[in-house]
Amino acid sequence: MPARFDKLLIANRGEIAVRIVRAAQELGLRTVAVYSDADAQGLAVQMADEAVRIGPAPAGKSYLNAEAIVQAALQSGAGAVHPGYGFLSENADFAQRVEAAGLVFVGPAPHSIRSMGDKAAARAAALRAGVATVAGSEGVVADAEHAVAVAAGIGYPVMLKASAGGGGRGIRVAHDASALRQQFATASAEAQAAFGNGAVYLERFVRHARHVEVQILGDGERVVHCFERECSLQRRRQKVWEEAPSIALDAPARAALCASALRLAQAVAYRGAATLEYLYDSDAQEFFFIEMNTRIQVEHPVTEMLTGVDLVKEMICIALGEPLRLRQEDIRPAGAAIEVRINAENAAKGFMPSPGVVSKLVVPGGPGVRFDSMLFPGCTVPAYYDSLLGKLIVHDRDRPSALARMRRALNELRIDGVQTTIALHQALCEDAQVAAADFHTGFLESWLETHPLATSTARLEKAA
Template identity: 80%
Template sequence: MKAAFNKVLIANRGEIAVRIIRAAKELGLQTVAVYSDADARSLAVQMADEAVRIGPAHASKSYLDADAVLHAAELSGAGAVHPGYGFLSENADFAERIEAAGMVYIGPTPEAIRTMGNKAAARAAAMRAGVPTVPGSEGVVNDADSAVAQAEAVGYPIMIKASAGGGGRGIRIARDEAELRQQFATATAEAKAAFGNGEVYLERFIRRARHIEVQILGDGARVVHCFERECSLQRRRQKVWEEAPSAALSETKRAELCASALRLANAVSYRGAGTLEYLFDDDTQEFFFIEMNTRIQVEHPVTEMVTGIDLVKEMICIALGNPLRLRQEDIRLEGAAIEVRINAENAAKGFMPSPGLISQLVVPGGPGVRFDSMLFPGYTVPAYYDSLLGKLIVHDRDRANALARLRRALGELKVEGVHTTIALHQALSGDAQVAAADVHTGFLETWLDANPLAPASPIPVAAPAAVPSAPTPSSEKVTA
């Protein structure tokens, strides 16, 4: 392969940095890790060909500091930057600065990030492309009579949502006209009190919504899909468990969903990896586009397991200037895969973060088992970042066998020195409703109320494991 660049800087940390380094090395590229003071001994720093310090532990002064990351890229002589997920990965200005500095941004164009990263703009683009969105009022509703008129067109039950709300707040549900009239004045008063803005709008309430997303890859001229993932098991709108394919979709509905994703991605001439997210109504069998993530997803290994496609490698190959090398007819869905997120959290105490020293690590193996992580014995999990330690992914010929494999692998996985969510996933993987795929986006929080987890055992105080000395990459540079 004749590369447009031969060195990639990974503008991220943790397991995704490790993942990108591995993919880049397999393509024969040099790699540069960036690190904060908290990550000086991280696995990504040890694995990369070079490492550049970008600041102190707090993300705002390191991984979110675009100036520091750009300086590191220029200092290292990197020809490209891969943003991973989180941090600066959906920052159009950052992508623009990378390109202005003469480097390749491994992801979509800044214009695509701006369009599809903005929910309102993405919704408008979806409507232009004929992709269904959640039915609702067209803009703000000013009085109860207007609300009733629009609700008749949308259908009940309906949500009254504060225009300035967020995080699940500022929402009331009306099941008929009488309740809508009663709730309207209350909702506007609450919105004014909570957000300083009394404006509200209407949106259909989906009783049993599933969260289903479609993985796509594009080269700016052509787009393919890699089927769907279901991510309905969520806590506080954060995904906990992901799987492919979705047990809720018929082959016909799957084809419709994926075709809609292609229409929208092609409409914006999408380049790189991206995910189009939908709500699926179990009652009506309708799906509605809600947003797009213009980056690689945490749960991308689920798709890799059922398609055999290395999504990170494909992203890099596209960024090298190669046309998309996949044809839609060659992408096949094989078997079933499940990913569970292993976090450093005490689930029995409100999922309290649990940073600390990893004293022991036993990684499960065998056919169809993958563990994406940055852990090693002696690694100290910092308190400054997301609590994700790793992702356990399993694959088998069907969902029932994948669940059995997951239970076996969870039994083998041991992460000692911090509290983890392993026990949560052991309980979920043995639950009858989860086994039947009878879940929705509100399932897990209700399940947790009905199935309180046993208090976690105290972490024993023991002599710390030997901590490796700070790595000495082949070229360690320090930014100012």
Template identity: 80%
Template structure:
């Protein structure tokens, strides 16, 4: 293989850094991990060929420091940077700095990130490409009086969304004009504080929507899709449980959904892995594009399980300058997969964070079971970052089989020393509505209110010989 680079720096941490290191090594690439003081003993640091300290624990001085990351790349001789997800992964200015330094950015072009990463711009691009969008404003809305006029055409309830938002932040819902005026000021202030950009736009609020997304891969010339995932089980607009494929849509809808994703990705000459997110209205059977994530997703493993496509390795091959190897007709959907996010949180106490020492770890095995994590016995989970510890993924011939396999795998999985969300997922596996896939984006919060979880026992102390 003639490579444009032979050493890759991973500008991230945690389980995604471990995932990227594994894929890179299988392609014969040398790997460089970066780490903050809180991650000096992390699994990624242990696994990489080299590791470079980039700053203190706080992300603003380490994983969000462009200068520190580029200096680490220069010092290590890395030829490429993979941003993973979160942190700087969807920062067009970072991608530009990487390329200006003569390095390869493993992801889309800065132009694609800027176009599709801005929700209002992405919506405009979707409309131009003929992709269905939720009825809403044509662009950003800068004045509450204009918002009121736009709302008359859209109808209530209506969502006020931060143009530069993400991760469920910067969203408000108004049910009438008075509430719209009040929430407009709150939403713009919140958006400015969270993202440094107070611009907002408006959308119709679908009361019981499903969150369905399409995985795509492109090389800048050609794009393919790897079918869809459903991510409707959410808490505070953060995904908790994901499935592929969606049990809610027909084959005809699946085909139309995936074709629309290809149309939009081709319109921006997309390069790398990306995900186009949609809302699906169970009542009308309509789907609407809402935004694009111009990076690898947390939930990418379930797509890998149903298609056999290693998305991270394909990202790296494309970054190496190779044309997209996959043809659409070669990508087939087989069986069903479920992923649950295992977080360091106590779900019985309002999901209170639970950092600390992992005294014991038992990982489930058997056919169709995968656990993507950065955990190991003796690892101390830091308190400075997202609480995600890992993702438990299962695959079987159909959804019922996958659900049974998930139940069994959760019974085997043990993370001792800290609280985790494993008890929540065990309870969801036993729920009748979850078994029927009868849920929507508001389901889990209502379910949690009606099904309070018993407080888990105190974590076990560190195991001694």
């Protein structure tokens, strides 16, 4: 291996930091974890070869502090920085600062993040590559009145989306001009708070669409895809359940979708791991590119279970200067995989975050079961960050078998001391429409409006 570095700093926390530590150590690299005061005893800190404090608990003073992270890398002797997902992972200025310090950024070049990580710019690149996109603004909208003018040509409902980020933040749907004016400031403020950039753009809101995404890997010259994931079960634009393959796609649609993703990734000479996200209309069998995530995704284990490709290792190897180790014909999907996100939230109380101390942990096992998490008995779940505790992933020969395995694994999983979304996923496993994969991006929120899981406590509190 032509090593350009032998020590890797992980500029993140939680389960993704643990995941990266494991991949790097399997590649023979030494690892450096960073931590805030709230994460001093975190699992990644315990597992890494070294750990460096980067600031107090608030993310703005720690995990979003680019200078502190670069200094930690330099002081520890790390030769590279892996950003994980969220925080600074799609911040082109951070990537440029890392490279300016003589370090390797494990991800795309800064100019790629600017051109493709910026959602509005990515739409323009897709159009140049001949990839279909949802009707929307050409670039960001300057203000509320500009948004109203653009929406008049698109037609309502429309969706405001953060140009600089993802993860469901900075997104608002408006059904008329009045609502659009009201929602503009809210969407922009949320985008500014989450990503340090309040720019937003406009898209036509596609009702009852499926959210399907394609995983790609590139080395700057050659690109391969690792097939698609179905991510339509969402709450407030946040994914909660992912699976692969998508049951909505037949073979021709799958081939066309993946070819579209390759075409766009090749057009920008992409390097690293990325996900191209699409809206898919299964009735019309049409798909529309919506954005590109220039980083590893939360839901990457679904693809790893389906294809056997270790995506985190591959992106580290690319950063080490190796040419892409995979040919397209080497990547063969087998069976079906499902992932559910386990959050520290109380579904019966509006998904209120539930920080605390994990008093007991029972992790499910058996064939085809994987649990990626930051948890251990006695660990603290802090109140400062995203509520994700971990992901439960299963694989089996087909979707019905995978669903049965997920049901069994959820019944085994036990996390005491904090409220979790385990019960939500148990209920979804029993739902007839979920079993039939008969859902779209609006399904879960409608389901929650009437399901006892999310309404029982509210009724009890009202009666009291």
